[in-house]
Amino acid sequence: MKQFLIALFVLLALPARSDEIVLGLSQDAVAITANFTGSQILIFGAVKRDSAPDPADKLGIIITVAGPSEEVTVRRIERRFGIWVNTDRVDVDAAPSFYAVASSAPLTDILKEVENLRYSIATQNAIRSVGASVSDSQEFTDALIRARQRQDLYQTLEGQVDFEEDTLFRTAIDLPSNLTEGSYATRIFLTRNGMVIDEYDTVIPVDKVGLERWLFLMSQQQSVLYGLLSLAIAGLAGWGASTLFAALRR
Amino acid sequence: MQIYLPIAEISVNAFLLLGIGGVVGILSGMFGVGGGFLITPLLFIVGIPPTVAVATSANQIVASSVSGLLAHIKRRTVDFPMGVTLLVGGLIGSGIGMVIFNYLKSLGQVELLVNLCYVVFLGVVGGLMFIESVRAILRSNKGVIPTRKRHNWVHNLPFKIKFRVSGLYISVIPPAAVGFFVGFLGAIMGVGGGFIMVPAMIYLLGMPTKVVIGTSLFQIIFVTAFTTMMHAVTNHSVDMVLALLLLVGGVVGAQIGTRIGAKLKAEQLRILLAMLVLGVCIKLGFDLFLTPADLFKVG
Numbered sequence: 004m005k006q007f008l009i010a011l012f013v014l015l016a017l018p019a020r021s022d023e024i025v026l027g028l029s030q031d032a033v034a035i036t037a038n039f040t041g042s043q044i045l046i047f048g049a050v051k052r053d054s055a056p057d058p059a060d061k062l063g064i065i066i067t068v069a070g071p072s073e074e075v076t077v078r079r080i081e082r083r084f085g086i087w088v089n090t091d092r093v094d095v096d097a098a099p100s101f102y103a104v105a106s107s108a109p110l111t112d113i114l115k116e117v118e119n120l121r122y123s124i125a126t127q128n129a130i131r132s133v134g135a136s137v138s139d140s141q142e143f144t145d146a147l148i149r150a151r152q153r154q155d156l157y158q159t160l161e162g163q164v165d166f167e168e169d170t171l172f173r174t175a176i177d178l179p180s181n182l183t184e185g186s187y188a189t190r191i192f193l194t195r196n197g198m199v200i201d202e203y204d205t206v207i208p209v210d211k212v213g214l215e216r217w218l219f220l221m222s223q224q225q226s227v228l229y230g231l232l233s234l235a236i237a238g239l240a241g242w243g244a245s246t247l248f249a250a251l252r253r
Numbered sequence: 254m255q256i257y258l259p260i261a262e263i264s265v266n267a268f269l270l271l272g273i274g275g276v277v278g279i280l281s282g283m284f285g286v287g288g289g290f291l292i293t294p295l296l297f298i299v300g301i302p303p304t305v306a307v308a309t310s311a312n313q314i315v316a317s318s319v320s321g322l323l324a325h326i327k328r329r330t331v332d333f334p335m336g337v338t339l340l341v342g343g344l345i346g347s348g349i350g351m352v353i354f355n356y357l358k359s360l361g362q363v364e365l366l367v368n369l370c371y372v373v374f375l376g377v378v379g380g381l382m383f384i385e386s387v388r389a390i391l392r393s394n395k396g397v398i399p400t401r402k403r404h405n406w407v408h409n410l411p412f413k414i415k416f417r418v419s420g421l422y423i424s425v426i427p428p429a430a431v432g433f434f435v436g437f438l439g440a441i442m443g444v445g446g447g448f449i450m451v452p453a454m455i456y457l458l459g460m461p462t463k464v465v466i467g468t469s470l471f472q473i474i475f476v477t478a479f480t481t482m483m484h485a486v487t488n489h490s491v492d493m494v495l496a497l498l499l500l501v502g503g504v505v506g507a508q509i510g511t512r513i514g515a516k517l518k519a520e521q522l523r524i525l526l527a528m529l530v531l532g533v534c535i536k537l538g539f540d541l542f543l544t545p546a547d548l549f550k551v552g
Contacts, residue, residue, distance in 0.1 A: 234481055245324055246323075
């Protein structure tokens with residue numbers, strides 16, 4: 004908390020522009036180590052302005068954190084001749100591997116639909132799916148969101164941003180343990196009466212470190228050696244256990 | 254104790270993985286099956302992605318099979334000429350099987366085919382073995398000594414070889430064909446095929462049950478090592494950390510399993526394996542008919 008306050012004072016001392024976001028992060032990178040069980044990042048900041056805000060204006064803060072995007076296949080399961088089989092499929096062009104959207108109030112109160120679409124803020128807008136071969140492709144996107152919500156990979160945190168005096172804001176985002184590597188794009192939006200008036204972008208790199216990184220790189224770049232090493236470990240472990248048990252019996 | 258797996262990209266409990274490896278290792282040592290048909294579904298439940306689960310379980314089966322095989326070599330219950338014959342057929346079968354598998358994958362219904370294959374083969378193999386072992390136990394309770402059927406059509410083919418450990422003098426064609434068939438199915442179903450191989454050796458080739466297990470382990474090592482390399486090179490989906498945790502449990506389990514197996518009678522071993530195979534068959538069969546929680550599937 005003390006660090007948080009110090010950081011805020013530093014931020015507030017910066018030169019001003021009208022209604023501008025200034026930001027701090029509790030950590031500027033996430034390291035995935037062997038005992039990684041998830042992480043929490045604290046995102047905080049302030050709205051810097053020259054004059055006092057008009058009390059009639061309704062201000063809002065929206066924070067999004069998005070993992071690297073990838074193509075995902077979603078299949079529909081239907082009953083045919085009594086058994087469940089895969090039928091229609093939709094290839095979602097780009098879906099973030101992780102997506103959290105936190106806001107200071109329910110999204111519909113502080114963000115107009117047209118702005119939501121323009122900046123791709125809500126989870127369903129952050130997923131890009133075009134040219135699907137089935138008529139109800141929205142159902143497939145919804146199914147993807149449901150599945151990832153169950154794994155805590157997609158989080159909608161409406162009202163979870165503390166926004167005090169229309170100036171100071173802070174929120175905490177929980178990154179789950181099944182996190183993939185990559186650059187996590189973090190965006191902070193300041194809205195006035197539903198319109199976005201300032202946007203602040205930053206990137207939180209999430210990387211494997213140490214042994215995890217070494218093994219991952221080896222499996223990708225020297226796959227033959229990696230395979231042989233895996234087999235050698237398997238053979239040695241098998242031999243070791245056999246020898247150990249033979250010695251124990253004597 | 255949670256540990257992050259670098260390839261599977263998920264954090265799981267290390268003791269849970271040691272336990273899964275141990276249980277499957279015991280079964281592997283007892284019955285001579287690799288345990289792929291058990292370990293892969295168990296890893297799915299833990300949340301490991303399917304491609305990583307299939308590739309890594311192949312690697313763990315190498316370890317538990319080596320451990321089990323060494324115990325069997327000490328007991329002189331491995332028929333090496335028989336194992337090599339099966340293996341040659343097996344590698345050819347698995348090569349052709351992989352080509353067919355990739356073709357089916359491009360058609361899109363490979364998953365259903367694999368599940369149906371499992372249910373049919375596990376059901377037939379488990380059912381036949383169960384009936385036979387129950388008969389054998391009833392016979393031995395009555396005190397009748399069973400006479401092993403020495404001659405059927407299998408014994409009248411050319412290229413005969415003496416398989417001394419098995420006490421057989423038969424053509425190499427039937428073992429090579431069994432190996433080919435199992436290798437082929439194994440490649441399609443993503444398993445070593447021990448649960449088909451073991452009954453085939455007992456009933457088609459007429460090998461003694463105790464020799465069958467060691468010999469089956471011998472050929473499983475090579476088939477799964479081949480599979481591991483294929484997955485490591487083409488899909489990069491072997492997770493060494495996951496494999497290490499599974500195989501530490503697996504090799505210890507295999508040693509215990511071999512000792513349990515040595516204390517049981519042949520028909521008792523067969524009836525237990527039959528029950529295990531039928532159990533997995535029923536579970537997979539139910540899944541085909543049960544309404545899934547979500548009518549969409551991701552990935």
